[in-house]
Amino acid sequence: MKPFAVCEGVFQVGGPELTAPDDCCIYLVDLGKPILIDAGAGRGMRKLLQNLEDIGYSPRDISLVVLTHCHIDHVGGAPYLAEECGLPLAIHELDAPPVEEGDARRTAASWYGIDLPPLTIKHRLRGEEGEWDAGATLRWLHTPGHTPGSISLYVNNGLYTVLFGQDIHGPFYASFGSDLDAWDASMRKLIDLRADILCEGHFGVVRPASELRRYIEDYLRNYGRL
Numbered sequence: 651m652k653p654f655a656v657c658e659g660v661f662q663v664g665g666p667e668l669t670a671p672d673d674c675c676i677y678l679v680d681l682g683k684p685i686l687i688d689a690g691a692g693r694g695m696r697k698l699l700q701n702l703e704d705i706g707y708s709p710r711d712i713s714l715v716v717l718t719h720c721h722i723d724h725v726g727g728a729p730y731l732a733e734e735c736g737l738p739l740a741i742h743e744l745d746a747p748p749v750e751e752g753d754a755r756r757t758a759a760s761w762y763g764i765d766l767p768p769l770t771i772k773h774r775l776r777g778e779e780g781e782w783d784a785g786a787t788l789r790w791l792h793t794p795g796h797t798p799g800s801i802s803l804y805v806n807n808g809l810y811t812v813l814f815g816q817d818i819h820g821p822f823y824a825s826f827g828s829d830l831d832a833w834d835a836s837m838r839k840l841i842d843l844r845a846d847i848l849c850e851g852h853f854g855v856v857r858p859a860s861e862l863r864r865y866i867e868d869y870l871r872n873y874g875r876l
Contacts, residue, residue, distance in 0.1 A: 651667040651668050652668075652701070652704065653668060653701040653702075653704055653705050655705075656677070656812065656847060656849060656855050657807060657809065657810050657812065657847060658681075658807050658808070658809060659679060659680055659681040659784075659785070659786070659805075659807045660677060660678070660679055660680075660805070660807065660812050660847075660849070661677065661678045661680070661705055662675060662676070662677055662678075662849065662854070662855065663676050663677065663678050663686075663698060663701045663702055663705070664676025664688075664690050664694065664697075664698045664701065665690075665852075665854065666852075668694075668697070668701060669690055669694030669695075669697040669698045669701065670690065670691060670693040670694030670697065672690075672691040672693065672723055672762055673690035673691050673693075673694050673723060673727075674688050674690060674691075674723045674724045674816065674817075674851045674852060675688070675816075675849065675850065675851055675852060675853075675854060676688050676689065676690050676698065677814060677849050678702070678705075678707070678712075679784045679788055679803075679805055679812075680707075680784065680785065681784050681785030681786040681805070681807055682783075682784065682785020682786070683713050683782075683783055683784050683785045684707060684711050684712045684713060684784070685712065685713055685714045685715075685716060685782060685784045685788060686712050686714070686715045686716070686731075686737075687716050687718065687803060687814050687816075687849075688715075688716070688717060688718055688724045688725075688816060688851070689715055689717065689724065689725055689726065689727030689728040689730075689731055690723065690724070690726060690727040691722055691723045691726035691727065691762060691764060692722075692726030692727040692728075692729070692730065692764060693726070693764075694727070695727050695730045695731075698727065709731065709735035709736075709737060710735070710736075712735075712737055713738075713784075714737070714738055714739075714740055714773070714782060715728060715731050715732075715737050715738070715739050715740070716740045716741075716782075716790070716801075716803065717739060717740065717741040717745075717749070718800060718801050718802070718803070718814070718816040718817070718851065719741075719742075719745050719796060719797045719799060719800040719801070719816065719817065720741065720745035720746075720748045720749050720756060720757050720797055720799065721757055721758045721797070721817075721826075722757045722758050722759040722761070722762050722764050722766055723758075723762065724816065724851070725741075725749055725757065725766070725769075726759070726762070726764055726766060728749070728769055729766070729767055729769055732769060732770065738772040738773060739769065739770075739771050739772055739773065740771070740772070740773035740774075740775060741771055741773075741774070741775065741799065741801075742774070742775045742776075742792060742799035742800070742801050743774040743775060743776050743799065744794070744797075744798040744799030745797055745798065745799025745800070746771050746774050746799070749766070749769050749771065750768055750769055750770070750771055751768055752765075752766045752767050752768040752769070753766075754766065755825060756825070756826070756827070758826070775790065775792075775801065777792065778791065778792045779791050779792065784805060786805055786806060786807060786808070787805065787806075788803060788804075788805045789803065789804055789805070790802070790803045791803075791804075791836075791839060791840075793815075793833075793836035793837075793839065793840065794829060794832040794833070794836060795820075795822070795828065795829055795830065795832045795833020795834070795835075795836045795837075796817045796820055796821075796822065796826065796828060796833065797826050797827055797828065798827045798829070800816070800817065800836070802814060802815045802816070802836075802840060804843055804845055810845075810846040810847050811843065811844070811845040811846050811847075812845065812846070812847045812848075812849060813840060813843060813845035813847065813848050813849065813862070814849045815840055815848055815849070815850055815851070815866075816850065816851030816852075817851045817852065818837065818840075818848075818850060818851070818865075818866060818869060819850075819852070819853070819869055820833075820869075820873075822873075830873060830875070833873075834870065834873075834875045837866050837869065837870055837875075840866060841863055841866055841867070844859060845859065845862055846858060846859045846862070847862065848862040848865060848866075850865075
């Protein structure tokens with residue numbers, strides 16, 4: 651499988667079938683200023699760099715790497731991107747400590763048999779929402795539940811509102827700091843965005859808007875929240 655355009659300005663460049671089996675889905679948003687969303691578990695970095703090159707990018711083109719939460723399948727590639735490529739990292743302040751400390755339990759690195767070295771986070775996201783300039787405005791929302799500092803992102807490319815809702819499906823464990831009540835509120839917040847396309851963290855792209863809504867509502871039903 652090759653990297654592909656989800657829609658204008660949005661690409662999937664990593665994931666189980668694109669980089670390595672234990673990677674999350676990795677997305678690139680470029681509507682004038684490229685931003686990478688998540689970094690995978692780290693074992694597929696060579697392939698990720700090749701995928702970026704195949705669609706016309708090098709690491710130096712990327713302005714920021716946003717980590718949607720602290721789990722190793724999303725942050726394991728961040729040390730390479732930060733140290734070897736010089737890319738700044740952003741993560742919500744509530745999920746920053748496990749990454750900065752290289753905590754094998756809270757990042758679930760021990761599940762994957764991966765060592766995560768302590769990382770320097772340049773941008774600790776605070777509060778409930780914020781935004782970056784990606785050529786168009788890329789917004790983030792604090793959507794706790796899976797982890798305390800989980801975030802979701804969304805952007806409008808002029809045609810579609812694209813939602814990056816990593817790990818909507820959970821899972822939920824005490825060791826993650828999971829909170830189903832908080833997750834319920836987060837999912838309803840995402841539904842209210844009325845996005846057209848969902849770029850999910852492990853199950854790829856969901857569209858159109860009606861399927862996106864059904865996808866989230868199905869998980870709410872599965873967990874007895876709808």
